[in-house]
Amino acid sequence: MKGSAHLTIGGAAGLAAAMYLHTDPLATASLVGIGAVSGLAPDLDVNGKLSNRITISKKWLILFFALAGGLLAIYSYWDLSGMMQLAGILIGSGLILLPRLFIKQRTMLFLTGAAIGYAGFYMDLYWMMLLSGFIIVSSFLSHRTLTHSVIGLVYFGYIAWHFEQSVQVEGSFIAAVLAYASHLVADMKAWSFNKKGVKWFQPFVHKEF
Ligand SMILES: [Zn+2]
Numbered sequence: 001m002k003g004s005a006h007l008t009i010g011g012a013a014g015l016a017a018a019m020y021l022h023t024d025p026l027a028t029a030s031l032v033g034i035g036a037v038s039g040l041a042p043d044l045d046v047n048g049k050l051s052n053r054i055t056i057s058k059k060w061l062i063l064f065f066a067l068a069g070g071l072l073a074i075y076s077y078w079d080l081s082g083m084m085q086l087a088g089i090l091i092g093s094g095l096i097l098l099p100r101l102f103i104k105q106r107t108m109l110f111l112t113g114a115a116i117g118y119a120g121f122y123m124d125l126y127w128m129m130l131l132s133g134f135i136i137v138s139s140f141l142s143h144r145t146l147t148h149s150v151i152g153l154v155y156f157g158y159i160a161w162h163f164e165q166s167v168q169v170e171g172s173f174i175a176a177v178l179a180y181a182s183h184l185v186a187d188m189k190a191w192s193f194n195k196k197g198v199k200w201f202q203p204f205v206h207k208e209f
Helices: 003-021 025-045 050-054 058-079 082-097 105-123 126-138 150-167 172-186
Strands: none
Touching: 003 025, 003 172, 025 126, 025 150, 025 172, 058 082, 058 105, 105 126, 126 150, 150 172
């Protein structure tokens, strides 16, 4: 199923949670947003779909490495000598040339997860560190594996529970869990538009539903 459909269904799940809890307009808007994001979260394991959007721009990262490499090369040329100079120039050139060959979407997703983890650690936000773990693990998974299972749902719910404690928006947990679950249900084989289904109980049971 397309990302836009998951986003819409997730947002609707957030709205349902808000209506059930009779939240005020601001909280209602927040829950719709939380639902939309959570509805997309399982597909962080898709190369270049959602992972495209939330990652730091690839161009900027390549530029950053290139600048760092350029500075290192110049510094080595002027201030170092012998083997150190040679090594500095080689490493500097590598930083300029290699990232454009090797930085892929998954690497970007991994780096985004790591950056969020660092931010969470720095700000002492446990939910952000948990989210970082979710993103980093997703960057290594293939599509429709653990993020599309009960384990993924429970872990995401655990993040959402801590998120609600932290931001104090009532219903965050319910909205996130409903929206995440809606994604898995929408991906099921029971719908004629899906060729592949969801292995809810992987890695223990590999039956596809
Ligand atoms: Zn999916």
